Amino acid sequence: MAENIGVCKLCFESKELRKSHIIPRSYFKHAKSNGQLVWVNEGEELAKLTNSDPKERLLCQSCEQLLSQKYENYGTRIFLDRSKISRCKHDDNLLVFKDYDYLKVFLYLASILWRALVSNRYSNMDLGQFNEMLRQCILKGKICIKACLRLDHFLHIYVCKIRDKSGQITGEQMRRVILDLNVEETRHPGDGIIYYMMLHGFLIVYHCSAVNDIQEKNAKKGIGKLKKKGKMLIEIKDLTDFDVLVRVFNVAVSKRESLKEPK
Numbered sequence: 001m002a003e004n005i006g007v008c009k010l011c012f013e014s015k016e017l018r019k020s021h022i023i024p025r026s027y028f029k030h031a032k033s034n035g036q037l038v039w040v041n042e043g044e045e046l047a048k049l050t051n052s053d054p055k056e057r058l059l060c061q062s063c064e065q066l067l068s069q070k071y072e073n074y075g076t077r078i079f080l081d082r083s084k085i086s087r088c089k090h091d092d093n094l095l096v097f098k099d100y101d102y103l104k105v106f107l108y109l110a111s112i113l114w115r116a117l118v119s120n121r122y123s124n125m126d127l128g129q130f131n132e133m134l135r136q137c138i139l140k141g142k143i144c145i146k147a148c149l150r151l152d153h154f155l156h157i158y159v160c161k162i163r164d165k166s167g168q169i170t171g172e173q174m175r176r177v178i179l180d181l182n183v184e185e186t187r188h189p190g191d192g193i194i195y196y197m198m199l200h201g202f203l204i205v206y207h208c209s210a211v212n213d214i215q216e217k218n219a220k221k222g223i224g225k226l227k228k229k230g231k232m233l234i235e236i237k238d239l240t241d242f243d244v245l246v247r248v249f250n251v252a253v254s255k256r257e258s259l260k261e262p263k
């Protein structure tokens, strides 16, 4: 149908566009498998209980396939099944993420951000020329933009696991809350832009900046930042460490019925 024809955001060809997910469908499937999903959009007063996940006509069928085969199948498995993430034997506050394919995981997480950047739904998110760099890297499956210039020089990705140390919210309840992509204001213009979301109990933070000093100390120790060599330590943080998450979960707790685990 003509109204479904448009320019694909990834290959730029005029084709029939699919209703594309921005946050991969598998997270919604998991969150909904035990009841209703709690979908939280910062800035809105209340968390939404929903059975539908946001979609937008963004990509043609072959680009949908490219994303799912190249990145999503792998990336989602890693975070949902936690096949590569295990408890640290020496420290209860750390998870060990090892033997992962850095390029795939990086581009998988980058592709979620990119979809939001080029969608209408997140009109407050735009990185200008950077959108195009991201598109090319995702399309080609490469992180190198040109000699000496890599995507991960500008885009720094951090992952931490969120736990409620007070025990009010169980791990399973935590995994069923999806915090939509949000923008965090940085203090100085030179600090770059920060986006974050929470999926399956993991807080994913994107820092877009040529200068990377956020958590640099921790990153040096291999904590928090997605590392090129396949091993990183994921810190388990308490909910209360993040003001935004406290607000979000206050809302989620008020919707406690929906968070109830199945009997």
Ligand SMILES: [Zn+2]
Residues within 6 Å of the ligand: 008, 009, 010, 011, 012, 013, 059, 060, 061, 062, 063, 064
């Ligand atoms: Zn396409």
